[in-house]
Amino acid sequence: MTTDDVEIDDIRSLVCVQLGLARVVDEDHLVSDLGAESADVVNLIAAVEDKYGIEIAEDEIPDIHTVRDLYERVRGRR
Amino acid sequence: MRRELGAFESALTLSDAHAPLNVVAVLRLEAGPPAEVLERGLEALRLRHPLLRARIAAEGGRYFFELRRVPAIPLRVVPRPDDAAWVEETEAELDERLDSGRGPLLRCAYLASDGTGACEILLTFHHAIMDAASATSLFKELLTVCGELEAGRVPESDEAPLLPAVEDSFPSAFRGWRRRQGVGRFMLRMLGAEVVDRWRARGRWNAPPPEPTRNRILSFQLSENETRALVRRSRRRRLTLHSVFDAATLLAVARRLYAGQSLPLRHLVFANLRPYLTPPVADENLGACFAMLRFTTALGPHRDLWKLAAEINAPVHAASKRGAKYLFQLTSAAAMRFLLRRDTDRMAATAISYTGPVRFDAAAPYRVRGLHAFVSNFRLGPEYTAQIRLYDSKLWWDILYLEPELDSPAARRLAGDIHALLTADETTP
Numbered sequence: 001m002t003t004d005d006v007e008i009d010d011i012r013s014l015v016c017v018q019l020g021l022a023r024v025v026d027e028d029h030l031v032s033d034l035g036a037e038s039a040d041v042v043n044l045i046a047a048v049e050d051k052y053g054i055e056i057a058e059d060e061i062p063d064i065h066t067v068r069d070l071y072e073r074v075r076g077r078r
Numbered sequence: 079m080r081r082e083l084g085a086f087e088s089a090l091t092l093s094d095a096h097a098p099l100n101v102v103a104v105l106r107l108e109a110g111p112p113a114e115v116l117e118r119g120l121e122a123l124r125l126r127h128p129l130l131r132a133r134i135a136a137e138g139g140r141y142f143f144e145l146r147r148v149p150a151i152p153l154r155v156v157p158r159p160d161d162a163a164w165v166e167e168t169e170a171e172l173d174e175r176l177d178s179g180r181g182p183l184l185r186c187a188y189l190a191s192d193g194t195g196a197c198e199i200l201l202t203f204h205h206a207i208m209d210a211a212s213a214t215s216l217f218k219e220l221l222t223v224c225g226e227l228e229a230g231r232v233p234e235s236d237e238a239p240l241l242p243a244v245e246d247s248f249p250s251a252f253r254g255w256r257r258r259q260g261v262g263r264f265m266l267r268m269l270g271a272e273v274v275d276r277w278r279a280r281g282r283w284n285a286p287p288p289e290p291t292r293n294r295i296l297s298f299q300l301s302e303n304e305t306r307a308l309v310r311r312s313r314r315r316r317l318t319l320h321s322v323f324d325a326a327t328l329l330a331v332a333r334r335l336y337a338g339q340s341l342p343l344r345h346l347v348f349a350n351l352r353p354y355l356t357p358p359v360a361d362e363n364l365g366a367c368f369a370m371l372r373f374t375t376a377l378g379p380h381r382d383l384w385k386l387a388a389e390i391n392a393p394v395h396a397a398s399k400r401g402a403k404y405l406f407q408l409t410s411a412a413a414m415r416f417l418l419r420r421d422t423d424r425m426a427a428t429a430i431s432y433t434g435p436v437r438f439d440a441a442a443p444y445r446v447r448g449l450h451a452f453v454s455n456f457r458l459g460p461e462y463t464a465q466i467r468l469y470d471s472k473l474w475w476d477i478l479y480l481e482p483e484l485d486s487p488a489a490r491r492l493a494g495d496i497h498a499l500l501t502a503d504e505t506t507p
Contacts, residue, residue: 031353038318039395046313058309058319058468059435 003052003074011071014051018044026068048074083134083141084243087206087366089410091134091141091178094204096418097456098175102168103201103213104450110197111224111444113155113188119224120151120186122233123216128240129207129364133181143207143240148181158189164198165295171202172293172454172478183207196447209368210433210451210465211352215361217449218438225443241365245408247355252404264405265412275374278342284335286424286457287483294481295452298493300473304501308473315384320347320432321391322500323466325383327428328375328390330495331462334488335427338379346429346460347371347394349403369403370410372426383499417458429460435468450476462492 008026015024019034030036036044045056045064052074056064064070083091093099111119124130130151132143156167167187176183183204191197199220201213208216226233245252252260300308312322328343336343352359352367359367375390397403417425431453438446451465455478462484465476475496479489 029353029358032358035354037395037398038320039316039391039398042313042318043316046316049313055310057471058305059437059471062435 003054003076006052006071006074008068008071011048011074012067014047015044015067015070018047024067026066026071028067029065030067030070031065044070079128079145079240080135080142081240082243083143083206084245084407085409085411086244086369086407088141089414090205090366092411092414092418093456094175094178094206096458098173098454099205099456100172100174100176100202100454101205101208101213102171102452102454103203103217104164104168104448104452105199105201105217105221106164106447106449107197107199108445108447109195110188110191110199111228113153113190115224115227116186116188116199116220117153118227119220120153122223122227123220124151124182125237126219126235127216127238127364130182130184132183132207134178134183134204134206136179144181145240151182152185154185154187156187156189158191158197161194161196164189164200167198167200168450168452169293169295171200172295172452174202176202176204178204205453206366208364209350209352209366210431210467211350211361211367212364213451214433214436214449216364218442219362221438221442221444221446228443238363241359241363241367244351244355244365244367245404247357247359248404249354249356249401252401252408257408260401260405261408264402265409268409268413271374275342275344278376282336282339282341283343283424283427284461286422287480289457291455291457291480291483293452293454294479294484294486294489296477296479296486296489296493297450298475298477298497300475300497300500302471305468305471305473308500311384312387315388317384317387317391318394320430321387321394322383323432323464324390324428324430325387326496326499327430327462327464328377329381329383329386329499330492331427332377332381333495334492335461336377340376340378342374343377343428344372344374344426345390346426347373348429348431349398350433351403351407354403369407370429371397371402371406373397383502421458424458424461426460427462429463430466431464432466437469448474450474452476452478454478455480462489464496 131145131148133148135142135144185202187200189198223233349369463478
């Protein structure tokens with residue numbers, strides 16, 4: 001799978017699995033809405049990197065606030 | 079206008095009353111504004127942020143921020159004989175208490191150019207009014223305002239709010255009767271852990287050094303390549319950088335200050351509460367919106383960095399999920415009173431604060447060469463402390479130690495050990 005084929009559903013599912021949630025919406029804030037701790041964010045970013053073969057720099061992480069931000073980053077739009 | 083200090087703000091104020099607890103943030107610029115522009119910039123910030131017009135009034139064992147009759151932010155222009163002059167100046171700032179009863183709770187020193195154009199702005203503030211997030215934001219605001227003033231424009235911005243005590247914005251599970259219940263259980267658990275830790279250590283922890291002590295600092299950086307490699311290794315193992323930094327510091331301290339004995343060591347970690355508050359608090363709003371958590375980890379002579387980091391990562395994550403960051407905050411004033419009254423114990427062996435990536439707008443009027451931050455320590459505080467941030471794709475380590483407990487060569491050896499641990503070639507996949 002290339003990052004062009006990624007759908008936001010894929011990212012939603014990944015977030016649900018990593019944070020142990022049943023459902024998330026695109027505008028959910030990973031920390032303030034979904035309660036992600038720093039270790040959760042590391043797990044989530046690492047899972048995204050492994051699945052899509054990309055590397056997200058440490059200083060990009062503060063720009064990834066929401067589920068949609070993560071999707072946009074995977075698609076290379078950020 | 080007045081507002082009572084919250085539990086953690088009170089703990090920081092109690093600590094400051096015992097020994098200076100200053101945060102000194104150092105902004106290094108390639109070229110800075112004229113001193114009179116900086117003075118006007120500070121005044122603009124003072125008018126915008128209520129806490130920069132505050133003093134702390136003590137009444138019957140309680141503390142209040144009072145926003146009346148507080149003088150302007152003092153600005154001291156200091157000669158800059160060389161590029162390292164900021165180090166000595168920072169150490170002096172760490173040791174000199176702010177007059178919190180009179181205010182203001184911030185002062186500024188400006189190491190003006192030595193002819194090269196380079197300069198440093200030192201902001202020294204009371205920890206109860208600012209955390210790392212808001213201090214960085216305040217520096218950005220100061221540079222923007224000074225740039226506007228230099229361009230002949232009048233900076234315009236609305237007055238920032240005076241935030242309520244941080245515990246008033248905790249999630250609902252940590253408010254009201256549930257808060258009281260949670261605090262009671264947490265204090266009992268902490269008391270039990272204290273007894274167990276002391277029995278396991280059996281008097282082998284280092285005693286507080288005699289007075290007087292002096293705050294001394296040193297800094298090092300990981301290169302861009304070293305930083306990238308470390309981030310990759312940490313992420314591959316699903317470990318936070320904070321846990322890895324904590325592990326490296328504990329290993330170095332165990333080796334250098336405890337001769338590699340097998341014993342439990344206590345370590346402080348810090349958590350940014352801003353995004354977890356209801357509603358979340360933006361970095362632009364000044365306040366001490368952070369928590370200090372203490373953990374105990376078993377050390378031995380041949381511990382592996384990554385295994386130790388994993389042992390630290392798991393309980394820190396679990397405690398954060400349980401809401402320990404709120405409970406530590408709520409019990410901090412009582413814990414500080416206990417520590418100061420006993421006057422026999424150290425808070426911990428190490429204290430690590432990783433504040434994450436810091437960026438300055440590339441279009442800002444002044445080019446930033448570097449950013450440092452240090453927090454005063456005292457004889458009952460941790461033995462070795464570090465403030466770490468990612469800036470310009472490099473990890474910046476700012477270390478503080480107490481003299482005469484450690485001398486400069488010993489502190490540098492310890493820092494060298496940490497650097498070596500973080501950059502060692504991988505021997506395991």
